[in-house]
Amino acid sequence: MAEKMKTQWFGNVRGDILAGIVVALALIPEAIAFSIIAGVDPMVGLYSSFSIAVIIAFVGGRPGMISAATGAMALLMVPLVRDHGLQYLLAATILTGVIQIIFGVFKVAKLMKFIPRAVMIGFVNALAILIFMAQVPHFLGINTLTYVFVAITLAIVYIVPRFFTAIPAPLIALVALTAVTIYYGFDMRTVGDLGTITQTLPTFLLPDVPFNLETLMIILPYSLALAVVGLLESLLTANIVDDMTGTSSDKNKESRGQGIANFVNGFFGGMAGCAMIGQSIINVKSGGRGRLSAFVAGTFLMFLIIVLGNVVIQIPMPVLVGIMIMVSIGTFDWSSFSYLKKAPKADAIVMVATVAIVVYTHDLSKGVFAGVLLSAIFFVAKISKIKVEKELQEAARYRVVGQLFFASVDDFLEKFDYEVEGQQVFIDFTDAHIWDDSGVGAVDRVVLKFKENGNGVVITGLDSGSQKLIDQLAIFNNEKAKLPTH
Amino acid sequence: MYNRILLAVDGSDHSVRAANEAVKLAAGSAESQVTIVFVADYDNAKNEVLHSGSSLELDLQRRKKLQPVEETMAAENIPCKVEILHGTPGPAIVEYANKEKFDILVIGSRGLNSLQEMVLGSVSHKVVKRANCPVLIVK
Incomplete structure (x- = not known):
């Protein structure tokens, strides 16, 4: 020392x-x-x-x-x-x-x-x-x-x-x-x-x-x-x-x-x-x-x-x-000008917004906070794009790709066709991850909605993190569970 | 024979041409080894740190620039190692070359920025003047 x-x-x-x-x-x-x-x-x-x-x-x-x-x-x-x-x-x-x-x-x-x-x-x-x-x-x-x-x-x-x-x-x-x-x-x-x-x-x-x-x-x-x-x-x-x-x-x-x-x-x-x-x-x-x-x-x-x-x-x-x-x-x-052209649009917007807010408020700290907040929002927006691919063969099969969390549940829920009756529905989560309570809630809603119309639902491919959350929070396996009212 | 060969590069096309000549020199002896040296310019430090997420990412970016040169060496099975220095390119190359006592230094004749060359003078010119070993400038 x-x-x-x-x-x-x-x-x-x-x-x-x-x-x-x-x-x-x-x-x-x-x-x-x-x-x-x-x-x-x-x-x-x-x-x-x-x-x-x-x-x-x-x-x-x-x-x-x-x-x-x-x-x-x-x-x-x-x-x-x-x-x-x-x-x-x-x-x-x-x-x-x-x-x-x-x-x-x-x-x-x-x-x-x-x-x-x-x-x-x-x-x-x-x-x-x-x-x-x-x-x-x-x-x-x-x-x-x-x-x-x-x-x-x-x-x-x-x-x-x-x-x-x-x-x-x-x-x-x-x-x-x-x-x-x-x-x-x-x-x-x-x-x-x-x-x-x-x-x-x-x-x-x-x-x-x-x-x-x-x-x-x-x-x-x-x-x-x-x-x-x-x-x-x-x-x-x-x-x-x-x-x-x-x-x-x-x-x-x-x-x-x-x-x-x-x-x-x-x-x-x-x-x-x-x-x-x-x-x-x-x-x-x-x-x-x-x-x-x-x-x-x-x-x-x-x-x-x-x-x-x-x-x-x-x-x-x-x-x-x-x-x-x-x-x-x-x-x-000075390389900011080429950065503006090359960088992803969201990053370019964050950079310009940070500068604009500082110049307007004359306060560097406000620009930094606003910039961090804005990029966090952009990040959530970007990562919340979830895909649900449907393969209709002998049964309804869905494959979920992306991150399932509070910002992506709405998109997720819309992607299913709940009109089917008396079918076996398979939902494959191999390429997805469930992050939070809202994500589990969304899975609950989907499963229970299918069950209402007399369908059976099989969920496959959950990774260990998602499985753990489902085990802790999900209610769809409960026979008496009703569709949440909220 | 030239056993200890120093190849100074900046990641431009000129450095690949210089690398080809270094290969020819190295082919003359089974014991020759090429040291590829790249100088991270002090004047770019602020810009590069600002535009890279971490020091690891920055190091990776620099090594990527040297990849074509390393591939040239690998294609001819010439043993080589990479050295990344920090400083002002001309003096840094000279200091390293003189300290490590190379048999010959190979360098491309024109760097990335012709405007800088006009104003500041070329790196290869400075190197020729002050290095203690023979210098091969590749056009």
């Missing part, structure tokens, strides 16, 4: 330190931009990124993954911050942590398998669209110079990496364009116009909210949504890091770790966060594999803020907007 921890921390020191520094540099613009999306001071996102990255380094289940303040979480907290203010957000962050720890303890990570692919694809697409939409007010119709700066930023972040990858391109754009703005004294909106930067380490504070039921009822819905969305993105990211590194990870430990990180983070004045897909990919690509890289990323980020706080407030907003547009383009799953 100690040996394993040692390799997870110090098995790749050089790679981890270098990657951690790269990630810290790439995190700065994102942490600031996500704070602005949430409607809080940039310091909240920066503190959050520091706390979460450092804590996750110790308690996370997926070494090499980077967690910090994220867009998905920031988007969820907008109404809470707008209506109730920062202190309620901090309280909600702590509660989010508690919920995620509970999820982790009860191994909710296993439930991930019930979230269909189409919903996950819809989730990332909706996230990308929302991040983009959040940028629109910051560049649309302000002035020409704003458009020019956004365009130059985009040009830098897409062209520079073709030739030079040692420093993250967004940071190059940030530094270069901030310098140009200061030098020429361009009149442009800056980060300082939207909040303040304090060059101090975060301190431990209880959120300044009344500790009563009313507060709980205000923050609980947000905390639940944050907990679910945070775990969803974290576990998706963990799967991506698993694949990139060819290793496996402890998803329940990661869930608990995310919870612990958010819980502590709330007391240190940070907003709820989760794992970041983009930053984790940057980390692995830069050679980060161990826990040390997340730790270095967090501490180096804090160091930079303390040293450079004065400069950070002079960052022009259009540069952040350009970087966020890049993030949203990178988040969007």
Whole structure:
């Protein structure tokens, strides 16, 4: 155990330190931009990124993954911050942590398998669209110079990496364009116009909210949504890091770790966060594999803020907007368009519905729930198609193919011809399975209806599961049984 | 003779052509063994994980891509094994080839995406420049 921890921390020191520094540099613009999306001071996102990255380094289940303040979480907290203010957000962050720890303890990570692919694809697409939409007010119709700066930023972040990858391109754009703005004294909106930067380490504070039921009822819905969305993105990211590194990870430990990180983070004045897909990919690509890289990323980020706080407030907003547009383009799953053509219709509908509901409600968790529900309904509808084949020879013979359960009983009942009299009716269940009480009830009805007209009924080919249910619940073998009236 | 042959493939038609040449090389010696290497590109990781149900399914999808190449080997009774690496294709192939000390590396000349090749430069070109063993590029 100690040996394993040692390799997870110090098995790749050089790679981890270098990657951690790269990630810290790439995190700065994102942490600031996500704070602005949430409607809080940039310091909240920066503190959050520091706390979460450092804590996750110790308690996370997926070494090499980077967690910090994220867009998905920031988007969820907008109404809470707008209506109730920062202190309620901090309280909600702590509660989010508690919920995620509970999820982790009860191994909710296993439930991930019930979230269909189409919903996950819809989730990332909706996230990308929302991040983009959040940028629109910051560049649309302000002035020409704003458009020019956004365009130059985009040009830098897409062209520079073709030739030079040692420093993250967004940071190059940030530094270069901030310098140009200061030098020429361009009149442009800056980060300082939207909040303040304090060059101090975060301190431990209880959120300044009344500790009563009313507060709980205000923050609980947000905390639940944050907990679910945070775990969803974290576990998706963990799967991506698993694949990139060819290793496996402890998803329940990661869930608990995310919870612990958010819980502590709330007391240190940070907003709820989760794992970041983009930053984790940057980390692995830069050679980060161990826990040390997340730790270095967090501490180096804090160091930079303390040293450079004065400069950070002079960052022009259009540069952040350009970087966020890049993030949203990178988040969007561009193969979705071919997916829509190739995937089964039901999956395509689920994907589009998930995106539509999120964009309409601005709430990722609602889209996910609706998507899961919709695909469950589609699944039931698909599997409830039951076939009853009739072979009329010397006797009435039926062969049932499919799943017999609550959703398929109506179809099942309609398929029989009850007009026959005095015959021997054979019903073959070899290619069918009876799943529940309603299914058994349907068999009862069919058998008793045939018996009413003086037919004999023979049921064959039941598999052991179905046989067991019939033995327990069916009444058709009872001589006195009458057709159920319901 | 070339006993340790490394065949780098990406699942395209070009890799089947490269496989045919690897077969010819391997036929020269009874002891030769072909290692088929495929690199799961970091840049596709998000997309592939998102579009596959589980890591098992993803692994299966990747192995399916290599099936035509494996069949080519099997048809000529050439002993071969498959290695799936994770990374950026060019550097990952070079690192593996240099670490495992192969006698020769066989690679197709053009990958799946011609636009990428135009912008990023070709994988085979990078491999030729940096691999320590002889490289056979198959057109």
